[in-house]
Amino acid sequence: MCLAATAFLIAACGQRGAPVTVSDPVYRPPLGAGSVGAAYFTIESASDDSVVSFSSPMAAAVEIHETVVENGRASMRPIGVLELPARTPVALEPGGLHLMIIDPQPLEADQTFPLRIELESGVTLTVESELSTP
Numbered sequence: 001m002c003l004a005a006t007a008f009l010i011a012a013c014g015q016r017g018a019p020v021t022v023s024d025p026v027y028r029p030p031l032g033a034g035s036v037g038a039a040y041f042t043i044e045s046a047s048d049d050s051v052v053s054f055s056s057p058m059a060a061a062v063e064i065h066e067t068v069v070e071n072g073r074a075s076m077r078p079i080g081v082l083e084l085p086a087r088t089p090v091a092l093e094p095g096g097l098h099l100m101i102i103d104p105q106p107l108e109a110d111q112t113f114p115l116r117i118e119l120e121s122g123v124t125l126t127v128e129s130e131l132s133t134p
């Protein structure tokens with residue numbers, strides 16, 4: 001237990017692994033019979049970093065998408081890596097960058113949705129997102 005805790009601290013304090021904060025995480029379950037939910041939050045890193053992978057033990061896959069408006073029509077496309085410039089909050093929000101949650105398991109009313117975030121620097125963190133219904 002102590003060993004695991006120490007290893008985590010080292011990973012979180014590595015030279016490039018400066019603290020990363022995630023604020024206001026919310027999870028929107030799929031609407032109706034749909035199978036794709038969404039998640040939004042603001043993420044900020046103290047040093048230049050990037051998110052190389054999002055996942056969840058409660059979903060088949062988690063993709064990061066950007067919203068693109070072309071000829072007045074909004075569409076979205078997956079981006080591979082989410083850049084986190086130092087000390088710059090990056091907002092994931094409806095109509096912008098967002099997470100698509102593929103085939104999520106249903107949540108109980110008082111449950112939160114876990115999201116695992118893997119950074120290029122080697123740091124990983126798990127964020128519990130509040131359930132939010134539009």
Ligand SMILES: [Cu+2]
Pocket residue numbers: 065066076077098099100
């Ligand atoms: Cu999307």
